[in-house]
Amino acid sequence: MYCSFYGIQEKPFSITPDPKFLYLGATHKEAFAHLVYGIRERGGFIAITGEIGTGKTTLCRALLAHLDPDTLVAFIFNPTLLAIELLKSINEDFGISSQGGTRKDLIDELNRFLLQKRQEGKNTVLIIDECQNLDLEVLEHIRLLSNLETDTEKLLQIILIGQPEFRTILAQPRLHQLNQRVTVRYHLQPLSREETSAYVRHRLSVVGAEDKIAFTPQALNKIYRYTGGIPRLINVLCDRCLLAGYTLGKREIDVAIVDRANREVSLSLTSGRAHPFARFLRRGLLPGALLAAFLLLVGYGVHLFTSGTALRGSLPLSLEPGLELGAAVEDLAVTPEPTVISDPPPAADAASFPPDGEEEGKADAMVAPVLQEALESAGTGGTPAASGSVALPAEAPGPEADGQLEESWIRSLREKDVLASRREALAAILARWNLLPDSVSAGQKVLALDIYEAARTVGLHCARFQGNLSRIRALNVPMILEIRVGGSPGRRFLALLGLAESTARIAPALEDGSDQIPAGLLEKHWFGNAYVFWKDEVSGEMYLMEGMEGHSVAWLQACLKRLGYLDAKPTGVFDLATAHALRAFQAEHDLEEDGILGPQTRILLIQSLKDANMPALSGTS
Numbered sequence: 017m018y019c020s021f022y023g024i025q026e027k028p029f030s031i032t033p034d035p036k037f038l039y040l041g042a043t044h045k046e047a048f049a050h051l052v053y054g055i056r057e058r059g060g061f062i063a064i065t066g067e068i069g070t071g072k073t074t075l076c077r078a079l080l081a082h083l084d085p086d087t088l089v090a091f092i093f094n095p096t097l098l099a100i101e102l103l104k105s106i107n108e109d110f111g112i113s114s115q116g117g118t119r120k121d122l123i124d125e126l127n128r129f130l131l132q133k134r135q136e137g138k139n140t141v142l143i144i145d146e147c148q149n150l151d152l153e154v155l156e157h158i159r160l161l162s163n164l165e166t167d168t169e170k171l172l173q174i175i176l177i178g179q180p181e182f183r184t185i186l187a188q189p190r191l192h193q194l195n196q197r198v199t200v201r202y203h204l205q206p207l208s209r210e211e212t213s214a215y216v217r218h219r220l221s222v223v224g225a226e227d228k229i230a231f232t233p234q235a236l237n238k239i240y241r242y243t244g245g246i247p248r249l250i251n252v253l254c255d256r257c258l259l260a261g262y263t264l265g266k267r268e269i270d271v272a273i274v275d276r277a278n279r280e281v282s283l284s285l286t287s288g289r290a291h292p293f294a295r296f297l298r299r300g301l302l303p304g305a306l307l308a309a310f311l312l313l314v315g316y317g318v319h320l321f322t323s324g325t326a327l328r329g330s331l332p333l334s335l336e337p338g339l340e341l342g343a344a345v346e347d348l349a350v351t352p353e354p355t356v357i358s359d360p361p362p363a364a365d366a367a368s369f370p371p372d373g374e375e376e377g378k379a380d381a382m383v384a385p386v387l388q389e390a391l392e393s394a395g396t397g398g399t400p401a402a403s404g405s406v407a408l409p410a411e412a413p414g415p416e417a418d419g420q421l422e423e424s425w426i427r428s429l430r431e432k433d434v435l436a437s438r439r440e441a442l443a444a445i446l447a448r449w450n451l452l453p454d455s456v457s458a459g460q461k462v463l464a465l466d467i468y469e470a471a472r473t474v475g476l477h478c479a480r481f482q483g484n485l486s487r488i489r490a491l492n493v494p495m496i497l498e499i500r501v502g503g504s505p506g507r508r509f510l511a512l513l514g515l516a517e518s519t520a521r522i523a524p525a526l527e528d529g530s531d532q533i534p535a536g537l538l539e540k541h542w543f544g545n546a547y548v549f550w551k552d553e554v555s556g557e558m559y560l561m562e563g564m565e566g567h568s569v570a571w572l573q574a575c576l577k578r579l580g581y582l583d584a585k586p587t588g589v590f591d592l593a594t595a596h597a598l599r600a601f602q603a604e605h606d607l608e609e610d611g612i613l614g615p616q617t618r619i620l621l622i623q624s625l626k627d628a629n630m631p632a633l634s635g636t637s
Contacts, residue, residue, distance in 0.1 A: 036544025066204030206245030
């Protein structure tokens with residue numbers, strides 16, 4: 017309703033999950049580090065808890081995107097199942113064709129699967145969300161799954177996600193054995209006042225509204241007071257603020273608009289619900305024992321005032337009356353630094369995996385002309401294609417970025433199937449790196465692989481990227497983008513080979529053979545998912561953080577020392593000094609200062625050393 021008024025294409029505070037809006041606060045990043053550590057150590061259970069709306073499920077989605085392709089995950093979203101139903105759901109999520117009808121049969125099938133995958137060098141992770149809804153008997157069966165092991169290690173890493181009451185459930189004497197096996201625990205906190213402001217600004221920037229909509233500092237403070245830093249509630253309130261600004265004809269959101277929006281949200285979300293005095297009690301202003309006694313005394317009176325409506329708990333302590341029921345809306349996907357995330361797409365998405373069955377027979381015929389064209393354009397020998405950037409005009413040549421050009425471009429993508437577009441995009445990227453095999457037969461084999469395996473085959477690292485064109489400009493390396501084209505399946509793959517101020521060079525080309533489109537057109541149809549490629553001297557852990565050690569850490573320390581951020585000699589131990597040095601580097605390069613070496617920081621670190629022959633989108637590399 018209000019998008020045209022503000023001059024934006026989509027709502028910045030929609031409550032529907034969208035990965036391009038992902039934002040991780042400090043506690044989310046710390047929880048994420050705990051998850052990564054727990055999976056790497058493969059010790060016991062991992063338990064993550066947090067209030068409704070703090071982003072627990074979103075954290076799991078971020079974890080899934082960061083895990084390497086050799087990690088298989090079963091994610092149980094609806095745990096309100098009987099023990100045998102849960103076992104069947106776990107086996108089905110792992111892709112096991114279950115024939116057994118008893119618990120023993122199902123566990124035996126799972127054990128055989130886990131042993132086979134371990135022999136193949138793969139890890140297996142089970143994530144169960146909303147664990148506070150599990151029966152104690154089901155939790156006990158989950159504990160027994162941790163007994164699936166070899167002589168030296170556990171076969172299944174189990175992550176339990178739940179609301180705060182799950183901690184109380186684990187503390188029950190009946191679950192003593194399960195509680196003892198939880199080796200990694202973390203409780204998510206809401207965003208801080210500063211993070212709340214950063215969260216609002218980030219979501220505005222993702223939709224290109226940072227210079228079109230302004231929240232005053234006082235308004236942002238009020239938003240924090242009303243929502244307590246709960247991301248889901250921030251979205252509800254900010255969306256209503258924009259609607260109020262639209263009705264008043266204002267593009268600056270001040271305190272008066274926030275107050276008005278809060279009153280409207282309170283009325284719409286609390287009509288016929290708990291009495292305001294009951295909500296006051298839930299703020300936790302009284303000690304627990306006094307609150308319980310007080311509730312006993314006034315329970316009958318509250319019942320009369322609320323007409324039988326049950327009190328609801330699990331709300332932020334700092335939430336003002338009325339807004340806490342915003343937790344009833346659906347889970348939102350909060351948004352991290354537009355960060356590079358490692359992992360293949362979900363297994364159900366065949367676009368990133370080689371064809372099978374009869375489709376495999378068609379692969380060679382489809383790849384050959386694509387490969388031949390890429391070889392001819394890239395050439396062989398001489399100066400590597402990675403040695404510089406792609407020259408682009410300041411403005412797009414030919415027709416303007418109007419409806420006709422857009423229609424032609426989307427049609428040319430839609431007419432290709434998903435696998436064909438992926439192979440063409442992959443061929444173009446490998447050609448830019450001068451790593452495309454110079455024989456058609458060898459090239460066919462590489463391009464028939466999924467994106468990650470193809471990258472590894474030619475000596476590249478590959479990671480999933482989520483962000484916007486601004487972050488792509490900062491990284492300045494060619495990528496494979498996922499483009500929304502509508503229909504079913506509704507996406508195609510596109511290689512971004514060059515990026516000027518208003519022009520992008522792409523592959524596959526348009527119907528008329530042109531390989532350039534307006535950058536604005538790219539932004540409109542790209543929904544933030546991409547694959548980024550790079551080379552470095554080390555392999556192993558893609559993410560390095562404090563407490564880790566090894567050759568990869570020594571390499572990082574050597575890089576930071578060469579660039580003048582670290583004085584000490586490399587020790588191979590990621591200590592506090594290394595974390596401080598890495599944060600200093602991140603600060604100078606406008607990265608999130610989390611002290612974690614991920615793909616985005618790694619790429620900019622390699623570029624700063626000026627050793628690698630890395631292709632660039634613009635300028636010189």
